[in-house]
Amino acid sequence: MNTLHFYALFNGLVLGMAIFLVSSGLTLAFGILKIFNFAHGAFFMIGAYTAYTITGQEASSLWVFLGAAAIAALVIGVVGIFTDLAIFRRLANVPHEYTLMAAFGIMLFCTGATRILFGQDVHAIYPPIAIGGFLDVGLPVPLSVYGMFIIASGIVVLLALEIGLSRSWYGKVILAVARDPWMANVSGLRVQRVKLVSVALSFALAGLAGGLLMANQSLTLDLGHSYLLLAFCAVIVGGLGSVRGAFIASLVFGFAESFNAVIFPTMPGIGSYALLILLVLIRPQGIYPELSQ
Amino acid sequence: MMKPLSQVALLVLLLAFAFAPFLVNPGLVFLAGFALIQIVFALSWNLLFSYAGLVSFGHAAFFGIGAYMSGAALKYGYDINFLLLIIACSIAGAIGAFLLAIVVLRRASGHQFAVLTLALSQLVVVVIGYSSFLGHDEGLSAIPRPVINLGLFALDLSKPLVNYYFVLVICLITVGLMWVLVNSHLGRAMRAVRIDPERAAFIGIDVWRIRVVTFTISGAFAGVAGALLAPWGQIVTPDYVNWLQSAQPIFATLLGGASFFWGPVVGTIGLSALNYLTRTYAGMSEILVGGSLILIVLIAPQGLLGLVRDLVRGRRGRAE
Numbered sequence: 001m002n003t004l005h006f007y008a009l010f011n012g013l014v015l016g017m018a019i020f021l022v023s024s025g026l027t028l029a030f031g032i033l034k035i036f037n038f039a040h041g042a043f044f045m046i047g048a049y050t051a052y053t054i055t056g057q058e059a060s061s062l063w064v065f066l067g068a069a070a071i072a073a074l075v076i077g078v079v080g081i082f083t084d085l086a087i088f089r090r091l092a093n094v095p096h097e098y099t100l101m102a103a104f105g106i107m108l109f110c111t112g113a114t115r116i117l118f119g120q121d122v123h124a125i126y127p128p129i130a131i132g133g134f135l136d137v138g139l140p141v142p143l144s145v146y147g148m149f150i151i152a153s154g155i156v157v158l159l160a161l162e163i164g165l166s167r168s169w170y171g172k173v174i175l176a177v178a179r180d181p182w183m184a185n186v187s188g189l190r191v192q193r194v195k196l197v198s199v200a201l202s203f204a205l206a207g208l209a210g211g212l213l214m215a216n217q218s219l220t221l222d223l224g225h226s227y228l229l230l231a232f233c234a235v236i237v238g239g240l241g242s243v244r245g246a247f248i249a250s251l252v253f254g255f256a257e258s259f260n261a262v263i264f265p266t267m268p269g270i271g272s273y274a275l276l277i278l279l280v281l282i283r284p285q286g287i288y289p290e291l292s293q
Numbered sequence: 294m295m296k297p298l299s300q301v302a303l304l305v306l307l308l309a310f311a312f313a314p315f316l317v318n319p320g321l322v323f324l325a326g327f328a329l330i331q332i333v334f335a336l337s338w339n340l341l342f343s344y345a346g347l348v349s350f351g352h353a354a355f356f357g358i359g360a361y362m363s364g365a366a367l368k369y370g371y372d373i374n375f376l377l378l379i380i381a382c383s384i385a386g387a388i389g390a391f392l393l394a395i396v397v398l399r400r401a402s403g404h405q406f407a408v409l410t411l412a413l414s415q416l417v418v419v420v421i422g423y424s425s426f427l428g429h430d431e432g433l434s435a436i437p438r439p440v441i442n443l444g445l446f447a448l449d450l451s452k453p454l455v456n457y458y459f460v461l462v463i464c465l466i467t468v469g470l471m472w473v474l475v476n477s478h479l480g481r482a483m484r485a486v487r488i489d490p491e492r493a494a495f496i497g498i499d500v501w502r503i504r505v506v507t508f509t510i511s512g513a514f515a516g517v518a519g520a521l522l523a524p525w526g527q528i529v530t531p532d533y534v535n536w537l538q539s540a541q542p543i544f545a546t547l548l549g550g551a552s553f554f555w556g557p558v559v560g561t562i563g564l565s566a567l568n569y570l571t572r573t574y575a576g577m578s579e580i581l582v583g584g585s586l587i588l589i590v591l592i593a594p595q596g597l598l599g600l601v602r603d604l605v606r607g608r609r610g611r612a613e
Contacts, residue, residue: 036404090591097348098590100407101547104540105586112579229415236408267423273416276409281396284405 003140008262009255014147016254017154018213023231023238023246024157025205031241032178032198033088034096038103040206041228042110043079047072047210048219049118052125062130069211073204080203084196127215146215153212154247157205161243174198178241230257233276239286248287252279298605303555306562314457321569326457328565329464330521331541335557336471337514338542343551344475345507346487347398350407350539351414354393355386355512357534359519361421364433364529375439375450379463379520386516387509394508398501411536418534432530436523450524460521467517468558474510475554483507544582547589550596559597 026040051068059065087106091099126132127146134142165171177184177194185191213227230253237252238245253272260271309316313325334356341347359382366378373381397409421427428434438450441459450456474480482503485493490500523529532538541564542557549560564582571578593600 030404036407087587087591094590094594096403097342098547098594100348100350100404101543102587102590104543105583105590108579108583109587110583112576112581112583115576115579229412232408233412236405240404267419269419269422270416273412273419276412277396280405280409281399 004262006140008258010141010143010147011261012255012258013251014144014150014254015257016251017151018209019227019230019234019254020154020247020250021150021157021209021213022206022227023234023250024161024243025202025209026231027235027238027241027243027246028161028205029199029202030235032174032195032202035088035091035099035103036096036240037202038100039083039106039110040202040231041225042107042114043076043203043206044210044227046079046110046114047076047207048214049114049210050075050207051211051214052123052219055125057124058126059128062128065128065131065211065215069208072211073208076207076210077200077204080200081196083203084199088199089192089195123219125215125219150212157208158243158247165243170197230272233272237276237279237283237286239288242286242288245286245288249279299555306558310461314454319453322453322457324565324569326460326525328561329460330518330525331545331565332558332561333464333467333521334515334518335542335545335561336468336554337511337518339546339551339554339557340471340475340483340511340514341507342543342546343556344480344483344487345504346490347504347508348407348543349410349508349511350536350543351393351410351412352511352515352542353534353536353538354414354417355390355515356519356522356538357414357417357421357529357531358389359383359386359516360522360529360533361427361433361519362516363520364436364523365427367439367523368433368436370437375441375524376443379517382520383513383516386519387513390512390515391505391509393512394505398504398508411539414534414536414539418531421531421534430531432528432532433523434528436527436529438524438527456525460525463517463521467514471514472554479503479506544586546596547586547594548596550598552595553598556596556598563597 022040022044026037029035029037029040051072054068054071055064059068083106087102091102094102127149131145131149133145135145135148136142163171165175173184173189173194174197176187177189177191177198181191181195184194209227231250234246234249234253236249238247238249253275256271256275257269261268264270310325310329314322317325334352337355338349338352341349341352362382362385363375363378366373367375393410393413397406397413422430438456441448441450448455448459450459475483482493482498485496485498486500486503493503494500519533522533545560545564546557547560548563549556549558553559567581567585568578571581589596595602
C-alpha cells in the first residue's frame with residue numbers, strides 16, 4: 001500500500017463520517033415521518049451560516065468552534081419545531097409524491113432566504129488552531145487533525161443515536177412511533193409530540209453537521225448540494241430510516257469517492273453513482289430494510 | 294360542465310402565443326419561446342406522473358440529452374436537416390429513458406425510484422463535465438441557428454420571427470401528439486396502472502410494460518423539448534441537466550394542477566411570470582416559488598386549475 005492509497009483511505013474515512021453527519025438526521029426524519037426531507041441540505045447550509053456568523057472566519061478556540069456548532073444545532077432544531085408545526089404535521093395523510101415536492105419547496109424557500117440574509121459571497125473558513133494542521137503519528141503520511149476531529153464527531157453522533165434510540169426510554173418510544181404510529185397512539189403514547197421531538201432532533205443534527213463541517217471549505221449557497229446527494233445515496237443504500245445502515249453506507253460512499261479520485265483521477269464523481277446503481281439493483285430495500293407496515 | 298369556459302381560455306392562450314411577436318417586446322418574446330419549450334418538457338413529465346404514477350426527479354437528463362445532441366450537431370456544423378435532428382434527439386431521449394426504465398423499474402419504487410432517477414440524472418451531468426467535446430462545465434455557447442431546407446422553400450431560423458413561429462409550431466405538434474396519446478387506448482391503460490396497478494394487472498394490462506413504454510415516450514418528448522432549446526437559447530450548459538431543471542416540470546405541474554392535461558401549461562406560464570416579475574431581486578424568486586409550492590401542496594393539491602374548477606362549481610351550485 002503506497003502513500004497515495006493511504007491518503008485515499010484516510011480521506012475516505014473522513015468523507016464517510018462527514019456524509020454520515022448529514023445522512024443521520026435525514027434517515028431519522030424519514031424513519032419517523034416517512035417524509036424524504038429534500039430540505040435537509042438547506043438546513044445543513046443554514047446551520048453552517050449560523051455557526052459562521054458566531055465564529056467569523058476562524059474560531060478563536062476549539063470551545064468557541066464547538067459552541068457555535070451547538071448553537072447552530074439549537075437554532076436549526078427550533079426551526080425544525082416550527083417546520084413540523086406549520087408544514088410536516090399537515091402532510092401526514094398526503095401521498096408521498098406531494099410530500100417530496102413540499103420538501104423541495106422548503107429547500108428552495110430556504111436557499112432564497114439564505115441568499116437574502118447572508119448574501120451571495122463565498123466565505124473561506126478555517127478550523128481553530130487546536131484542530132488545524134497535521135499530526136505525525138508514525139504512519140507513512142501525516143494526518144489532518146481536522147479530519148480526525150470529523151471522524152471522532154461521526155463516531156460520537158453514531159454512538160449517541162444508537163444508544164439513545166435503542167437503550168433509553170424515550171428512544172424506544174421514538175422507535176415505537178416510527179414502527180407503527182397507530183398502535184403507539186392506541187397504547188397511549190403522544191404520537192404528535194414524539195414526532196415533533198424527532199423532527200427537532202433531525203434538524204438539530206443538520207445544524208450540528210453544518211457547524212462542524214463548515215471549516216476547510218468555502219461556504220457558499222451550494223454547500224448543501226455537495227453532501228446532500230451523497231447523503232441521499234447513503235440513506236437509500238443503508239435502508240430508509242436506519243441509522244446503522246446510513247452509517248455503513250456513508251462510509252462505503254466516502255471510500256468510493258476518495259478511491260475514485262486515486263484510481264480514475266480523470267473521472268471524478270463517477271464511482272459513487274456507479275456504486276449506487278449496483279447496490280440498489282442488488283438490494284433495493286437497503287442494508288437494514290425499513291420494518292414498518 | 295366547464296368545457297366551453299376551458300375552450301375559450303385555451304383559445305385565448307393560443308392567440309396570445311400566436312400574436313406575441315406583435316404585442317410585446319423582443320425580450321418577452323424570447324421568454325415566451327422559452328416557456329413553450331418548458332411547456333413541452335413539463336407535459337412530458339406529467340405523462341409519467343399523472344398517467345403512469347411515476348415520480349421522476351431526473352427528467353432533465355433526457356431534456357439534456359436532446360439539448361446537447363442538437364447543440365453539438367449545430368455548433369460543429371454537421372450537415373443535417375434540423376427536422377431530422379429533432380427526430381434523432383427524440384429517439385436518443387427515448388433510448389436513454391428506456392435504458393433507465395428497464396434498470397430502475399425492475400427493482401425500485403416510491404422513494405427509491407425518486408432518488409435513483411435523481412442520482413442517475415446527476416450521472417449525466419458528471420459525464421458531460423468530462424467531455425471537452427461538450428464543453429465541460431461551461432457548456433456549448435454561440436450555437437448557430439440553422440436554415441431548414443424543406444424542398445419548396447427554406448426556413449431561416451436566424452430570423453427571429455421565423456424562429457419563434459418554428460418553435461411554436463413544433464411545440465403545438467408535440468402537445469397535440471401528447472393529447473392524442475393520453476386519449477388513446479394506451480393513455481387509458483396508463484391511467485389504469487396509476488390508479489390501481491394490482492387491478493390493472495388483473496384485467497390483463499402488463500403493468501411493467503406500460504410503465505416502461507410511458508417512460509420511453511416521456512423521454513422522447515423531453516428530448517424534443519431539449520432539441521428546440523439549443524437553437525432558441527443558443528447556449529446549452531449543464532444547468533439544463535441538473536436536478537433544479539428536473540424540478541421545473543414538477544413545480545409547473547403542481548402549480549397548474551396535476552390531474553388536468555393542461556395543468557403543466559398553466560403552471561409553466563405562472564412560473565415564467567413569477568420569475569420575470571422577481572428577476573431583479575436575488576433570492577426572491579426562490580422564496581416565492583418555494584413558498585407557493587408549499588402552499589399548493591398544503592391548501593390546493595389540485596393546483597390552480599383545481600381552484601378555478603371549484604370556484605366555477607361553487608358559483609353554479611349557488612345559482613341553481
